[in-house]
Amino acid sequence: MKLVCSQAELNASLQLVSRAVATRPTHPVLANVLLTADAGTGRLSLTGFDLSLGIQTSLPAAVETSGAITLPAKMFGEIVARLATDSPISLSCPEGEEQLELTNLSGSYRMRGMPADDYPDLPLAQSGTPIRFHAEALVKGLRATLFASSPDENKQLLTGVHLRLDGEGLECAATDGHRLAVQRLSHAVEAAASPEAEASTADGADFAVTVPARSLRELERILSGRGSQEPLSLFCERGQVVVLSADQVLTSRSLDGTYPNYRQLIPPSFQRRLVLDRRAFIAALERVAVLADQHNNVVKISADPAAGTATIRADAQDVGSGSESLAATIEGEAIEIAFNVRYLLDGLKAMGSDQVVLQCNAATTPAVLAPVGADEAFTYLVMPVQIRTS
Template sequence: MRLVCSQSQLTANLSLVSRAVASRPTHPVLGNIRIDADHKSQMLGLIAFDLNLGIQVGFPAQVIEAGSITLPAKLLNDIVSRLPDEEVTLMVDPGKTMAMITCGSGRYQLHGLSVEEFPELPQIAEDGETAYLPVQSLIDGLNASLFATSSDETKRVLTGVHVTANADRLEFAATDGHRLSVIQTKFLDVDDVPVGSDIKTNLEVTIPARALRELERILNQQTEGAIAVRFDQSQMIFQCANQVLTSRLLDGGYPNYRQLIPTQFERQVTVERKALISALDRISVLADQKNNIVKISINATSQEIALSVEAPDLANGKESLPAQVSGDDLEIAFNTKYLMDGLKALPSNEIQIQLNSATTPVVLVPIGGVKMSYLIMPVQIRN
């Protein structure tokens, strides 16, 4: 194998696929990146796969002699990222697993492993389906849901985002047991679908958050059009230009989150979102000194809300904001991180806080624009 490519392109693509390299590989080859040089297409392909998540990319290169090899991901990344921004030559002698990398005045030799040891990326079964999902709707949905997934592996199904699609909308839902984020985004126009494609909209899957964070990075490079998605009962494949992301789906039934969201509220507070974020950011400095909890007092008479934190023997603080309040006065408390996460994800200038009591679920919704609900459980106040 012999090829020449730009250092910047090689670095960027190595960085992308490396995110699918196993951190603690059960077999040495899972710590490697597979490199395939195709003479006919003059393309260089890179693949990383940890048996759950796989990322495959391709980009143009001057392929003089075709071939394949796997090389240690971290070492390859560390070397290539430090090379000068010039052309990189990669050579592997036939039947060998030693690669020679030259760039500028540098010459490096890396020991690799045969591609025969590298596992094949999963394929979708014949009874699998295809869907075309709009890139911008995916980005909006992931921005508003990924942060609410659980990191607790004992609640595995909650470590993913539940995605459903029908003829007119996409819905993303994520919960960690303390908060719930649900957002609906528009489905794509038929014009966005390739001619002759069979459009499927019956989609309901739970996708690991880790895979979706990598998908988000890929999508941010392409903010228009639609991407093809192939899926069956256990796998999902996202095809985006010369990039492919493969992920296992999470087993088990996702909670019936829709029934958790109250439909009637005794109190409603409308407030300017960025002003509330700024006030919460300031007062959270004191909350960090205590228990990361902020108390919110809702005053219907003065039409304002007040955020306060009391850290005994240290300090106390209060921030007041104008608001449109309907319903009786109320004092309620929240975990500052959970509240801040939701406020940052809501896609509008003004939001409405919908609530019943100091111990029942509270729902934050944007005013105008995307349909989204962020449910957060309050923290019990002990006097």
């Protein structure tokens, strides 16, 4: 393998694929990145794969000799990042050898790698007709739901985001058992360009997959950083999800099992509604959270219809207490309901509207936060905290 490429492009590509390199590899080669140079296409491909998440990207290169090798991701990445940015990088590895020489205006380095044949194949299931998503819409759906997935590996299915496609569009949902975020996207899927694709999209009424949040965070990062408006292609089969986006590929296992029927958790109607200014609500919660964090993260919200105010209060035993009042449009009777303040803030920050509505029936039943006007396709359900009365 022998080639010359841009330091900036190689560095950016390494930063990307290194996110899929195992931090605690079960085999030494999994701590490496795979480099594959192709003289025919004039491109250098880089791959990171930890057997669960895989990321592959490519960059233009002047390839004199094709070849492949794997190199330690951390060391290779740190060397490339520190090289002179105004000088191209030359990579050379004689056929049959496992040592690569890197040359740049800054200097020359030799690194011992491992054979490319030792590297596991990236699962690239690409049979059938892909579902083509608009990247901007998918990013919106992921940003609105990823935060609500569970970090608890014992709740394996809840560590992912559920993607469901039906005749009305795409629905993204995530829950950790205490809160639920659902984003409905009516224009996420590109219109079918052929009868075959149209038939596939029609079949998509039954399409549903749960993908690990870690994989989708990387996908969201990739899509947010790209300049292209081209739709991306998603393939799903045999427990694998593959997303193709321009010169980049992300592959991930899917999570086995039947995702909870989250729709039945959302109450069909509400007896109480509080409409508040979203930014003022966030600011008040963040101030009161200083005290809530000292104890149990619990804040109490009291609605007073007669005064047209909502009072937010936190009591930290042996530390102190604090409260703030906000103007609110209130429908229904007075109520006091308690929440984990972090759950409320996460949901409010995922919304983009000026006003939000907090809807509930009782202090012990699920409450729903939703934006007013801007994006009524977003629903955020939070389970209240039981208030102990002494």
